[in-house]
Amino acid sequence: MKKRLLASLLNLLGVVGLFIWFRRLFKKEIIVLAYHRILSTDENSPYQYDEELISADSKEFKWQINFLKKHFDVINFAELSKRLADHKKLTGRELLITFDDGFSDNYSNAFPILKAENVPATFYISTDYIGVTQTFWFNEIVHSIKTAEQLSFTLGDEQYDFEPTASNREKVIQLVLDKLKQVSNQKRLSTIESLYKDLNFNTDNTPASELPMTWDNVVEMSGNNMEIGSHSVSHPILSKLDASELEHEIKHSKQHIELMTNKPCLSIAYPVGGEDAFTDNVESQSKIAGYEFGLSYISGINDVEALDMHSLKRMHVERYIDKEEFKMMLYFPELY
Template sequence: MSRIKRKIGSWLGLDHYFWNNRPAGLYSVNFHRIGNSDDTSFDPCVFSCTTKELDEHITFFKNNFRIISIAELNNLLSLNQPIEERLMCVTFDDGYIDNFTNALPVLKKHKISASFFIATALIGSNTVPWWDKVAYLLKTYRPAHVKLSNWKKPVLNTYNEKIFIRDVLTQIKCCKTSAQNQIYQLEKQLGFEHSYPEAEFMNWDHLRYLLEEGMEIGAHSHNHDILTKLSEDELFYELSHSKALLESKLKTNITAFSYPVGNRSTYNEKVIIGLKNNGYELAFNFQPGINRLPLASPYDLHRFPIAPGISNEDLMKLFGYAKRF
C-alpha cells in the first residue's frame, strides 16, 4: 500500500508534502557494515554505506529528528503515552570491526549515541558467518551457477558478482535446510579444502570501548541463526547465552534485542515469549515503518534499512511514505 502511495505521490509531486507532514513517532534506522564494499574478501552486500555517506546521513537525521538512546526510549515507553516528537534510534547489527574503526568516529563527531546489536559467537573468535563464507567461496571459485539440494532451480552467475552473491544468499535463506549444511554442500561442490581468511568482527575490548564512549549494546542472538527454524532448546540457548555473555564480559544490563535477518518470518510468538522470559524489554525487526507511541508491542519495533547509495531525497521519500504501526 505504501508503495502505491509513494508512486502516486511522486507522480503528483507530493514528496515534500508527505515528508513535511510525516507523523510523530519513533523512526529507527539500521546499518550493518560501514566502508568500501570493494575492500572485503567477504560479503559486499552487508555494507550499508561508506564512512562519508554515514556522516551525511547522520547530519540529515540530526537536522530532522531528535536522536535518542535505547535507555531514553525505554523511559518513554514506560510512560505509555503518545508523543508529539519525531524521534530516532540509530542502530548497527552484527558487530563488524568497521563499526568501531569507521562508524564510531562519525558518531563521536556528531555527539550521538547509537546501539550495536551483537551476535556473540562472532566476537573475539574468528568465526566467519555463513553469508561471508558463501561470498568468499563465490568470489574465489567463480562458478557459472550454484545448485544445492532442496533448491528448485540453479542460481546463475549472469549479471555481476554482487548480484550473484545476493541471489545465492537469498536462496540459502529461503531453503529449509540449515545454512550450515548448505555451506558444507557448497564447499564440497567447489572443492574447497583450505581455511577462510580472518573474520572481520570486533573483539570484547572494542565493545567495552564503545560502551565507554557512550554507545549502547544489545543482543543479536549467539550464532545468528534464523530463530523460527530452531528447536525450543536451541532458541532458549540463542536468547539466554548471548545475553549472559554480553552481561558478564561487559558488566552491563542487556535489555534490547534485534532479530537475526529480521523479516516477519524470522520471529513469532514463541520467540517473543522467549525474549520476555530472558528479561529483554524490547526487540527490533528489519522492516521499514514508523512506530507510533504508545506501541502495540515493544517486541516488534520497525527499522528502516539504510541501503548503499541512498540520497537525502531518497531518505525523505523513505520516511515520508512509510507505513505506520
C-alpha cells in the same frame, strides 16, 4: 523513480524539516533506522563479499548523522524505555540508530563519527563471532560463490551446474541464501559444509576489513554512549531452531553481553528479521529472557499508540539511497 522525483520536488520547495514537524502534530511515531556496514569499496577492483550489507560510506554516513541530529531526537533504547513509561515525556520525534551483525567497520568507521557528533546508536552483535578470524556465514557464502572457479554444487536434493559468469553468480547467491533461510538449523550448517566442499572453498585468510569486531571494540563503544544489543549467539534463523537451541541463542548472547559490558542488554534484533525469521514463540521467549524490545527487519515505522515492543519495524538504510531519498524516507516512510 516516482519517489526520486517527489524527493527532488520537496527539496526544491525547501520544506526540509517542516514535514516532520507537521506529521508529528498529528501522530507520535518512533523511527528505528537499520544499518549494517559503513564501508567504501574500491571501484577498480571487484568487491568479493556481500555488497548488499553496505549501508553507506563514511562521508554519506556523516551527512546522515548530522541531518538526523538536526531534525530528530536521536535516543537509545534505555531512554526510549523511560519515555514509554511516561508518555508525557515522548516528543514524537524519537529516532533510534541501529547496526546489525557487528562488523569491524562499525567500530572503525561508524563509531568515531557517532562519538564525535555525540549521537547514540545501538549495535546488535552475534556474540560467537566477536573476536574471531572468520566472517559471518552469510557474508562468507557470498564470498565463496563470487570466487568459485566452478559453479557446480548440490543444494538439498538438487544438483546445479552454472557457467561461472557474474550474473549467474548473483543468481546462485540468491538461490543459496533463500534455501538456507528455509531449512532447519542443523540442515543449514550441513548444507553450508557440503557447499564449501563442492565449491572447493576454504575459510582461511579473511581480510581484516571483513571480520567482526573484537570484545575490546565492543566494550570501548559501550563505555562511550553506544548501546550493545543481542543479535543472537551464532546468527541462525531463530524460527528454525528447536526449543533448546532457541533458549541458548537468546539467553546466552544476553548474558555474554551483560558480562562483558557490565550493562543491561535491553534489546534483541532477530537475525534476518523478516516475517519468516521469527515467530510469536521467538517474541515470547525473548520477553521471558528479559528483553524489553525486539526488533524485526520488517520495513516501517512504529506508531506509539499501537506499539509492538517485541516486533519493532525498521527503516533500512541502503548504500544506493542518496541524500534526497534519505530525507524522503523519513518524511514519507509509508512509501518505503
